[in-house]
Every structure is written in C-alpha cells, then in structure tokens.
Amino acid sequence: MTVFIIRRLMQSVLVVFVMSFLVFGGVNLVGDPVEMMVSDEADQEERERVIKSMGLDKPWYVQYGLFVTNAVQGDLGKSFVYGEQALGIIVHRMPATFELALAALLMAVVIGIPLGVFAGLRPEARTSKVIMTGSILGFSLPTFWVGLMFIMIFAVMLGWLPSTGRGETVPLMGISVSFLTMDGLAHLLLPAVNLALFKISLVIRLARAGTREIVHQDYIKFARAKGLTTQRVIMVHLMKNIMIPVVTVLGLEFGGLIAFSVVTETVFAWPGMGKLIIDSIQGLDRPVIVAYLMIIVMVFVVINLLVDVLYSILDPRVRLQDVKG
Amino acid sequence: MNTVAEHVAPVAGLPEAEIKVETPFRRFAAAFLDSKVATVALVVLGILIFMAVFASLISPTNPYDLAKVSIMDSKMPPGSASLDGMTFWLGTDGAGRDLVSAMIYGLRISLGVGVMSGIVAMAIGASVGLIAAYFGGRTENFIMRIVDIQLSFPSILVALILLAVLGKGVDKIIIALIIVQWAYYARTVRGSALVERNKEYIEAATCLAIGHKRILFRHLLPNCLPPLIVVGTIQTAHAISLEATLSFLGVGLPVSEPSLGLLISNGFDYMLSGKYWISFFPGVALLVTIVSINLVGDQLRDVLNPRLER
Amino acid sequence: MNVTGNGDQPTLSVQNLETHFFTKEGVAKAVDNVSFDVDKGEIMGLVGESGSGKSVTGFSIIGLVDPPGEVVGGKVLFKGEDIAGWDDEAMQRLRGNRIAMIFQDPMMTLNPVLRVDTQMIETILAHDKSVSKDDARQRSRDALGQVGIPSPDERLKAYPHQFSGGMRQRCAIAIALLNKPDLIIADEPTTALDVTIQGQILYEAQKLCRETGTALIWITHDLAVVAGLADKISVMYAGRIVEQGDLDDVLDHAVHPYTRGLLGSVPGHNTRGQRLYQIPGMTPSLVKLPAGCAFKERCPNADEACGAEPQITQPVVDRNVRCFHPQMQEAAE
Numbered sequence: 006m007t008v009f010i011i012r013r014l015m016q017s018v019l020v021v022f023v024m025s026f027l028v029f030g031g032v033n034l035v036g037d038p039v040e041m042m043v044s045d046e047a048d049q050e051e052r053e054r055v056i057k058s059m060g061l062d063k064p065w066y067v068q069y070g071l072f073v074t075n076a077v078q079g080d081l082g083k084s085f086v087y088g089e090q091a092l093g094i095i096v097h098r099m100p101a102t103f104e105l106a107l108a109a110l111l112m113a114v115v116i117g118i119p120l121g122v123f124a125g126l127r128p129e130a131r132t133s134k135v136i137m138t139g140s141i142l143g144f145s146l147p148t149f150w151v152g153l154m155f156i157m158i159f160a161v162m163l164g165w166l167p168s169t170g171r172g173e174t175v176p177l178m179g180i181s182v183s184f185l186t187m188d189g190l191a192h193l194l195l196p197a198v199n200l201a202l203f204k205i206s207l208v209i210r211l212a213r214a215g216t217r218e219i220v221h222q223d224y225i226k227f228a229r230a231k232g233l234t235t236q237r238v239i240m241v242h243l244m245k246n247i248m249i250p251v252v253t254v255l256g257l258e259f260g261g262l263i264a265f266s267v268v269t270e271t272v273f274a275w276p277g278m279g280k281l282i283i284d285s286i287q288g289l290d291r292p293v294i295v296a297y298l299m300i301i302v303m304v305f306v307v308i309n310l311l312v313d314v315l316y317s318i319l320d321p322r323v324r325l326q327d328v329k330g
Numbered sequence: 331m332n333t334v335a336e337h338v339a340p341v342a343g344l345p346e347a348e349i350k351v352e353t354p355f356r357r358f359a360a361a362f363l364d365s366k367v368a369t370v371a372l373v374v375l376g377i378l379i380f381m382a383v384f385a386s387l388i389s390p391t392n393p394y395d396l397a398k399v400s401i402m403d404s405k406m407p408p409g410s411a412s413l414d415g416m417t418f419w420l421g422t423d424g425a426g427r428d429l430v431s432a433m434i435y436g437l438r439i440s441l442g443v444g445v446m447s448g449i450v451a452m453a454i455g456a457s458v459g460l461i462a463a464y465f466g467g468r469t470e471n472f473i474m475r476i477v478d479i480q481l482s483f484p485s486i487l488v489a490l491i492l493l494a495v496l497g498k499g500v501d502k503i504i505i506a507l508i509i510v511q512w513a514y515y516a517r518t519v520r521g522s523a524l525v526e527r528n529k530e531y532i533e534a535a536t537c538l539a540i541g542h543k544r545i546l547f548r549h550l551l552p553n554c555l556p557p558l559i560v561v562g563t564i565q566t567a568h569a570i571s572l573e574a575t576l577s578f579l580g581v582g583l584p585v586s587e588p589s590l591g592l593l594i595s596n597g598f599d600y601m602l603s604g605k606y607w608i609s610f611f612p613g614v615a616l617l618v619t620i621v622s623i624n625l626v627g628d629q630l631r632d633v634l635n636p637r638l639e640r
Numbered sequence: 641m642n643v644t645g646n647g648d649q650p651t652l653s654v655q656n657l658e659t660h661f662f663t664k665e666g667v668a669k670a671v672d673n674v675s676f677d678v679d680k681g682e683i684m685g686l687v688g689e690s691g692s693g694k695s696v697t698g699f700s701i702i703g704l705v706d707p708p709g710e711v712v713g714g715k716v717l718f719k720g721e722d723i724a725g726w727d728d729e730a731m732q733r734l735r736g737n738r739i740a741m742i743f744q745d746p747m748m749t750l751n752p753v754l755r756v757d758t759q760m761i762e763t764i765l766a767h768d769k770s771v772s773k774d775d776a777r778q779r780s781r782d783a784l785g786q787v788g789i790p791s792p793d794e795r796l797k798a799y800p801h802q803f804s805g806g807m808r809q810r811c812a813i814a815i816a817l818l819n820k821p822d823l824i825i826a827d828e829p830t831t832a833l834d835v836t837i838q839g840q841i842l843y844e845a846q847k848l849c850r851e852t853g854t855a856l857i858w859i860t861h862d863l864a865v866v867a868g869l870a871d872k873i874s875v876m877y878a879g880r881i882v883e884q885g886d887l888d889d890v891l892d893h894a895v896h897p898y899t900r901g902l903l904g905s906v907p908g909h910n911t912r913g914q915r916l917y918q919i920p921g922m923t924p925s926l927v928k929l930p931a932g933c934a935f936k937e938r939c940p941n942a943d944e945a946c947g948a949e950p951q952i953t954q955p956v957v958d959r960n961v962r963c964f965h966p967q968m969q970e971a972a973e
Contacts, residue, residue: 020479028491138367141628145620147571149578150594150613157606223748229704230743231763231815232736235728241762245753261484268486268575272598283579286494294494301487309482321799322752 013313017306024302028295029069091296095278099300100180101171102277105269106262108184108193109201110255117205118251121212122239126220128213136209143206148265152199152272159195167192169274196273200266204258211254215247249319256312260305361633368629371622378619382438407607421607423596429607432593433615439589440616443500444570447507451569452562454508455515460550462516463523464542474520480513485572493581503576503583507569518561522554556634563627567620574616590616649720650677651823651855652701657724658713659693659700661926668926670696670709672879675952678823681853683846685866685887687902688876691923694859697876698825700724701857702741703731719822737767740816744828746808750800756811757796760784763818783814787844806837813841817848823855830865842869863902867891875899878924878934881952885959895955895966897939933964941965 087094124133160168172189174181183189219225220243228238267279274280278297285293363369407421420429462473480488492506526532527550535545574591576582578598583589588596590612597608659671670693678684688694699705701716703726716724718739723731735741743749750759760780764771771779777796784792787810800808809829816824826845830838846869849856860866866873866887873890875883875898883896894900901919921938924930933950936942945964955966 141624142621145567145571145624146617147574147578147591147613147620149575150609150616153594153598153601153609153613157601157610161601161606223743223745224751226704227741227743227749227812228751229732230702230735230741231766232732232734233762233766234732237762237766242751242754246751249753257482260482261486264484264487264490267490268579271579282490283581286490286581298491305483320753322801 009317010310010314013310017310020306021302025073025299026069028298028302087290087293091292092300094293095281095296095300098276098278098281100182101275102263102266102270102279104182104184105193105196105200105266105275105277106259108197109204109262110259112197112201113204113208113255116201117208118212118247120205121209122216122243122247124209125213125216126239128217133213137213140206140209143202143209146202148199148203149268149272151202152196152269155195155199156272166195168195171276196269196275199272200262200269203265204255204262207258208251208255211251212247215250216243219243219246245319249316252319253312253316256308256315260301260308263301263304358633362629365629365632368625371625371629374618375622375626378437378622379441381434382441385434385438407605420611421605423593423608429611432588433590433612436588436590436593436612437615437619439583439587440570440574440591441619443504443507443573443583443589444566447504447573448511448562448566448569450504451508451511451565452515452558455512455517456519456551456554456558458512459516459519459521460523460547460554463520463527464545464550470520473516477513477516477520481517485510485568486575489572489576490581493576498581498584500583500587503573506576507573510572511565511569514561514565515558518557519554522557523550526550526553560627560631560634563623563630567623567627570616570623571620590619648680650679650717651682651719652678652857653717654697654701654714655717656714657697657700657711657716659696659705659709659711661709663708663927666927669879669929670926671700671711674714674876674879674881676874676881676884678855678857680822680855681849682872683849683856683858683870685870685873686857686859686876687861687863687866687873689861689923691878691926692876693879693926694861694876695827698741698827698857698859702735702739702825703728704735704741733767736763736815736821737819738821739823739825740819740821742809742812742816742824742826742829745832746805746812747832749812750808752800754799755796756798756800756803760796760811760815760818763815767819779818780814783818784811786817787811787814788840789814806833806841809833809837809841813845820852821854823857825857825859827859828861829858831860831862838865845869863891875902878929879926880934880962881960882935882962883960885956889956889959893956895959895961895968896963897941897965897967898935900967901938933962941967 120136124136127133156168159166170192172183172192173186174183174189175185176182177185184193225238225242228242229235233242263278265279266275266277267283269275270277270279271283278300281293282297284290285297420433423429423432458473458477462470488510489506492509493502496502496506532545532549535549540549573582573589574594577589577591578595580595582591585592593612594609594616597605597610597612600606600608654677655675657671657674658669661668661670672693674693674697676684676686686694686697696705696709700711701718703711703723705711711724714724715722718734723734726734750756757777757780760783761773761776764776764779765773781792781796784795789795789807789810795803795807795811800811803811809832813829830841833841842865845856845858848854858866858870870887872885873883873887874881875890875896877898883890883894883899890899891903894903898919901917904917905919919938924934924937930937931949932947933939933942936946939946943965948964950962950964952960952962953966955961955968
C-alpha cells in the first residue's frame with residue numbers, strides 16, 4: 006500500500022511540474038504582458054522600466070526558474086488589480102468555494118444514489134422513467150440558466166430565499182464557514198442545488214447502470230438464496246459494490262464541481278475563487294490567473310490521488326493485488 | 331462472419347439477420363423510433379436545425395440591422411406591438427431587438443459553433459484514437475497519456491485556460507471548443523478500435539498487404555462508428571452548452587455575434603426588475619436544443635449497444 | 641415414488657411443476673410437468689443438457705425464478721407443505737435455513753467486496769437473531785473446518801478472491817450447511833472445478849447426506865458425476881422428465897432413447913478407435929418446440945405415433961418413462 010502511495014505521489018509531483026510549465030508558458034509567453042501594464046502613451050523608457058521591474062528582459066528559462074523558486078516559497082506574484090499577493094487572495098476565497106462544492110457533493114450523494122438505485126431495481130416503474138427523464142434534463146440544462154431561473158422564481162417571484170451573496174459566516178477551526186448559521190444556509194441553498202443538479206443527474210445514471218448490472222450477478226442471487234432480507238441484500242451486498250464506481254466518479258467530479266462553481270458563483274455573486282478567476286480573465290490580471298491555475302492543478306492532483314487511495318480501500322481486489330505485486 | 335463488405339454499413343453491431351428484406355438500416359430506424367420520446371426529440375431537432383439554416387428567411391426581422399432597431403422598443407414584454415405595427419411575440423431585449431429574431435439568429439450561431447467544433451474535434455479525435463489503437467506500443471501510451479491528463483480536468487476549466495491564453499474572438503472560441511472535445515473522441519474511438527483491432531478481419535486485411543491508411547479508414551473506422559455517433563451527439567450538446575456558458579460568463583463569443591448564451595447574459599441584469607423574458611426565452615430555446623440532442627443521443631446509445639438488451 | 645422404501649413422507653415432493661418464461665418471441669416452458677420425490681438422506685441426480693430446464697427446476701423449488709419466468713402450476717411439497725405459492729418473505733425464512741442452494745460458479749457466488757466471515761455470519765444471523773456474533777463466528781469456523789478448509793480462522797478474515805476455485809466452492813458448501821438444512825439443491829457445483837477436487841467433494845457430499853439425513857438434489861449435465869453419487873436419477877429433456885428411476889437400474893438398463901444416447905456417448909463405453917457416439921441434431925429452442933414428443937427429431941425410432949405428446953408410463957416397476965417406444969432391449973454395442 007505504501008509503495009502504491011509513494012508511486013502515485015511521485016506521478017502527481019511530475020504532473021504538477023508539467024502543468025506549471027504549461028501554465029507559465031501559456032500565460033507569460035503568449036500575449037504581451039507589458040501592454041497590460043502601461044498606458045498607451047507610455048514612451049520607450051517607461052516600457053523599459055516596466056520590463057526590467059518585471060524581469061521580462063531575462064531569457065524565458067530564467068523567468069521560469071524564478072517562477073518556480075518563488076512559487077515553491079508561496080509567492081506567485083502580485084495581483085495587478087488588487088495589489089496584493091495573488092496566492093493570498095485566492096486562499097482567502099477558497100473556503101467559500103469549497104463550502105459550495107462540498108454542499109453540492111453531499112446533495113449529489115444523498116439524493117442521487119437512492120434515486121438511481123431505485124430506478125435500477127425497478128426499471129419499468131413509472132417513477133423510474135420519470136427519474137431517468139429528469140436526469141437527462143438535469144445534465145442538459147445549462148447550469149447558468151437554471152441558476153437564473155432559480156433566482157427568478159425563488160427570490161424575485163416568491164421571495165423565499167435571498168438572491169445573491171453568501172450569508173453570515175462563523176469561524177470553524179480558523180476557517181470562516183457559513184453553513185452553521187441560518188442566514189448562511191439560506192444563502193447556500195440555491196447555489197448549492199444549482200451546482201449539484203448536474204452531478205445529481207450523473208450519479209443517478211451511474212447508480213442505475215451499476216444497479217442493473219449488479220442485480221443480475223450470481224452473488225446477489227446467492228445472497229437471496231441464503232435467505233437474507235431484501236433490505237440487507239440491497240443495503241449491504243448491492244451498495245458496497247455500487248459505491249466503487251460511484252465514489253470514483255464522484256471523486257473525480259469533485260474537481261469538476263470546483264471548476265463549475267465558476268458559473269454558479271457568477272450567477273449568485275458568491276464570493277469564491279470562481280468569480281475571482283472570471284474577473285481576472287476579463288481584467289487580464291495575469292498573476293491571479295496563474296496562481297489560480299496552479300492551485301487548481303494542485304487540488305486536482307490531490308483529489309486524484311485521494312480517489313485512487315479510496316478506490317483501493319473500497320475494492321479489496323485492487324488493494325491486495327498491489328501488495329503481492 | 332465479419333466480411334469487410336458487411337462492415338462498410340454504419341450499424342454493423344446488430345446481430346446477423348435471417349434472409350429477410352430488412353436492411354440493417356431499416357431495423358436500426360425501427361428500433362430507434364420505438365421510443366416516442368426520442369422520435370419527438372428528433373423531430374424537434376430537425377425543426378431547430380431548419381430554423382437555424384434558413385434563419386434569414388424565417389426570422390421576422392433582422393436583429394442586426396441597426397436601422398430597424400429602435401431603443402424606444404426596448405424591454406417590451408411579450409405580445410406587445412412595435413411602433414410600426416409588428417408584434418413582438420416574445421418581447422424585446424435591452425437594445426430594442428425583437429426577441430424572436432434575436433433567438434433565431436442566436437440559435438444559428440449556437441448550433442453552428444457547436445456543430446462545427448464538434449465535427450472538427452471528431453475528425454481529429456477519431457484519427458488520433460485510430461492511430462493510437464492501431465499502432466499500439468509507445469505511440470499509443472504517449473497519446474493516451476495526454477488524453478487522460480486532459481480528460482482529468484473538467485472541460486470548462488480547459489476552456490477557461492485556453493481562452494485566458496488565446497483571447498477573444500469567434501475563431502478562438504471554436505479552437506478552444508475543438509481542443510476541449512477532441513480528447514473524448516480520441517478515447518472513445520481508441521477503445522472500440524482496440525476491440526476491433528484484434529478481430530480476424532483486420533488480420534486478414536494485414537495479410538493482404540493493404541496499406542495502413544486503407545485499413546484504418548476503410549476497415550477499422552466503420553466498425554467504430556456506433557459508439558462514435560453516440561458520443562458525437564452527446565458531445566455536441568455539451569459543446570453547445572459550454573459555448574453558451576462561456577458567452578454568458580463574458581469570455582465567449584463577442585457581442586457582435588450573439589449566441590443564445592450571450593442573449594441570456596444580456597438579460598441577466600433585467601431579471602431582478604422582473605423583465606424575465608429577455609433571459610427566459612433564449613434559455614428555453616437553448617434548453618430545448620440541448621435536451622433534444624441528448625434524448626436522441628440517449629436513444630442511439632440504447633439502440634446501438636447490444637449489451638443493454640435486457 | 642418412494643425408492644428407499646421407508647414410510648416417512650419425502651422431504652421434497654415436486655408434483656406437476658410448471659415454470660414458464662414469457663418472452664417477446666413466445667412462451668418457453670422451461671419446466672413442463674415435472675414431478676419427483678426426494679426422501680430424507682436421499683441423493684437425486686437431475687440430469688440434462690443446457691437448456692433442459694434442470695437449473696430452472698432448482699430455482700423454482702427455492703422460489704428464485706426471476707421475470708420473465710414464473711412458476712405457473714403444480715405443487716412443491718416441502719415436508720408436506722406446498723411452498724409453491726409462498727411469497728418472498730415466507731420463502732426467505734426457508735432459504736439458507738431449511739432449504740439451501742449451491743451455485744455453479746464459485747467465482748461469482750461470493751460477493752467480492754465482503755469478507756468471508758461477514759458472508760457466513762450473516763447467514764446465521766438472518767435466521768436466528770438470538771445467536772451472538774461470537775457464537776456465529778465460531779460456528780462459521782467449524783463449518784469451514786468441516787468442509788476441509790485449513791486454517792479456518794485466517795480464512796474467515798479473507799476475501800473470496802484470495803481463495804482458489806475449489807476452496808471457494810467448499811466455502812459455498814459450508815455456507816449451505818450452516819443452518820443444517822433439510823434439503824440442499826446443488827446446481828452443477830463441481831462443473832467449474834478440476835476432477836480431483838470434484839471427486840473429493842462428491843465423496844463428502846454423499847457422506848454428509850447419509851450422516852445427517854439431508855436430502856440432496858444434484859443438478860448436472862455430467863452422467864459420470866451422478867453415477868458415483870446418487871441414489872436415483874431424473875433425466876430431463878426440453879423441460880420435461882423423460883426417464884426416472886433408481887440410479888443403478890437406469891444406468892444399466894436405460895429405456896428412453898435419449899438416456900441411451902447419453903450413456904452411449906460417455907467415453908469408456910466404446911472400444912478404442914471407434915467413433916464416439918453422438919446424438920444427432922441439436923436441442924430444440926424451448927420457444928419453438930415441435931408438437932408431440934420433443935425428442936422425435938433426433939430419435940432413431942420416431943414414427944407417426946410420436947406426433948402426439950407422450951405421457952409418463954411405467955414399462956418396468958419403479959421406472960418412469962415418457963416415450964411411445966421405450967427401448968426394453970439391451971443397448972447395442
């Protein structure tokens with residue numbers, strides 16, 4: 006098991022390096038950074054000064070080297086727009102995004118799995134057909150439009166929930182979270198559901214497909230032949246087998262949640278990383294863009310690693326094979 | 331028996347038939363039309379494509395003709411009449427454009443961009459996938475490694491990164507969409523090509539010293555078509571949705587050629603003051619387009635995949 | 641029919657059982673008017689090729705026939721009570737408890753993601769909630785030892801994929817025995833195992849039934865397996881019983897042309913160098929059975945009489961045959 010983890014860790018580090026190079030290359034070499042920094046009237050001297058101060062006169066590999074050394078120390082440059090450390094700005098907004106993403110993930114699991122398993126066990130029932138059609142709608146509907154509709158219906162027309170922003174926050178282990186307050190929950194509900202919609206549909210379809218496959222397996226029939234209650238057969242024998250593909254996909258999709266939060270955060274004006282990156286792309290705030298991308302890459306790599314480990318825990322066939330090999 | 335001639339037909343995955351007059355295509359069509367939902371979706375899709383292609387003929391006004399558009403007409407609710415007696419069936423947007431016209435043209439752009447990028451991505455992805463599966467070894471590993479890495483990042487992120495680097499413009503969007511999509515096609519085609527590669531008819535073709543290119547395109551590819559078609563429909567829907575999202579976020583198509591996404595985005599500001607139609611109707615159009623494509627793709631998948639016949 | 645001659649009621653009495661599969665292509669009568677008895681401690685071999693309906697018969701008895709199949713007629717008298725119409729909840733109390741089943745493929749019979757002890761303990765606890773987990777574990781351990789699995793304590797904590805095929809099947813047998821059932825239905829349990837293991841398991845099965853009085857139905861396509869094991873035999877073809885009787889009697893003097901064909905095609909019956917006998921033709925599809933005798937297309941003795949459906953007759957004492965022309969003479973060599 007340890008060998009496995011170490012091997013994956015090394016792969017992850019490699020990926021991070023490659024991505025850092027790509028990000029650096031892409032953002033710094035394509036497009037002219039100087040143009041963004043100086044006004045149009047600046048003369049040659051002014052430009053030279055800016056170029057020197059940003060180290061743009063040095064060859065690219067030196068620039069990259071500097072980039073990496075700084076990055077490792079946590080310095081990913083200063084935001085053009087905010088004037089502060091890019092990394093710091095992003096980290097400051099991370100909790101909001103993670104809170105949203107985790108809430109959506111939770112909903113996807115809690116709502117998606119039971120519905121999917123039901124649809125898989127009784128594929129001919131009308132409820133199942135409704136669920137499946139609903140799931141197609143769920144991943145066809147563009148997230149941003151659904152968000153708009155939510156706001157329109159629940160906030161403007163019905164007035165039940167607030168339309169934008171994050172609610173009251175409370176510090177939890179040093180991080181400010183909003184789900185512990187009623188106001189926070191009210192603000193969290195719509196965006197979380199919005200973000201979760203796509204994932205719920207995905208989980209429903211996965212759970213249903215998995216259930217349909219598993220239900221016909223010999224070991225399920227054998228479990229029934231042992232006289233186990235239907236409840237136990239489903240909750241233990243079936244569930245444990247379904248969890249493997251579901252968890253794997255969900256884990257990988259969590260990264261997607263974080264990425265997609267870009268849309269939800271924009272619609273609901275949720276103060277997370279997503280909104281930041283959109284503003285930064287539009288405002289050409291390169292350091293923030295670079296910092297965001299690096300962080301995202303790190304998050305992804307960590308998630309992939311965790312999912313691999315989790316997968317091997319859930320499926321003993323994988324885990325024990327690795328020990329032998 | 332997998333003879334080469336049989337597999338030029340696109341739906342070779344179906345079981346051998348007794349000698350009936352039924353062709354594989356007719357059987358496929360019958361199976362497809364078995365689902366009423368999918369049939370309706372197909373018809374709707376046909377209508378939408380028709381509207382998009384003949385936009386200039388169908389649309390009541392040309393929303394880009396600045397001479398005809400008057401700010402006096404702006405933000406009028408559905409059903410109201412304009413100064414010169416035309417009815418705005420779905421209302422007008424913030425600049426005074428008739429929403430129906432704007433939507434039809436927007437549909438054309440959304441569909442056009444989505445389909446075009448899809449086709450190019452399919453061509454590139456399928457070729458790469460075929461090559462990877464056929465030549466195997468290091469080539470395959472290298473290619474699939476790239477594919478896997480790209481696919482482990484969500485498409486919206488890849489698109490954002492690309493756009494941050496490339497900047498704005500229609501061509502940049504299309505390039506970004508192509509780059510986002512090719513990997514899915516590559517992986518799908520490689521998967522089915524791998525299965526086909528080991529079948530005997532490929533061995534036979536190789537023995538006959540038919541050139542690589544010919545084997546790839548005339549023998550291998552037709553058999554990989556079924557899953558490719560399914561992925562194609564679903565990916566196209568995805569591309570259309572992605573473009574709309576990007577336009578909505580403001581990093582997509584430029585304002586001069588508004589797709590449905592941009593129309594929705596324009597209407598966003600007016601929503602809180604109750605002028606919902608500016609965002610609502612384009613959204614419905616987008617929705618209907620994507621859902622129809624997905625429903626058709628779903629039924630295609632059920633029909634073309636024999637394994638699910640339980 | 642009570643071959644062992646004692647006066648108790650049979651553990652299992654299947655009477656005119658009908659199980660039909662309702663498919664798009666038509667109705668397949670997988671179990672068509674099947675009847676047999678199995679007494680306490682008796683072993684019955686249910687023999688037939690794939691598609692003969694033998695496995696479905698087993699599933700019909702234990703109530704695990706899944707749609708589109710359904711038990712549509714007949715009785716299944718288990719210890720005198722007709723369980724054919726019982727609902728799932730009532731059957732759950734019998735399954736794994738008084739009636740146990742062993743499947744063919746040990747690879748997929750055990751749930752790969754659950755530990756062996758979990759899968760054994762749950763069988764005990766499902767039927768007797770008063771047993772403590774430790775007691776259940778102890779019983780599981782003993783059961784594993786009983787079927788000849790070494791170091792049972794470690795094996796309990798293992799996962800199924802860590803066992804070999806033979807051990808997995810023994811494990812499945814151990815599970816079947818946990819609650820000391822009155823009837824075991826074994827569906828081709830040794831088909832997937834190699835011959836030496838098969839021999840051991842057969843021997844132990846026989847010993848077990850004699851000692852504990854458990855009735856056993858051994859479903860197989862392999863006559864050789866049945867020959868050394870069973871007390872009586874029922875031969876099935878196309879969903880129907882075609883010959884039934886005491887094992888030795890049937891093997892020595894088979895009367896139905898199909899049984900004779902089966903016996904004739906067992907290697908060892910021929911002299912060296914001679915072609916193995918093969919019954920010509922193929923099993924008919926159950927949806928498109930010919931009218932009359934199902935075997936007539938392949939039978940060397942068929943004539944116009946065979947256009948009607950033959951019923952069970954008894955050309956000899958204690959032997960049931962479904963044939964218009966039972967072959968009373970010795971088999972030609």
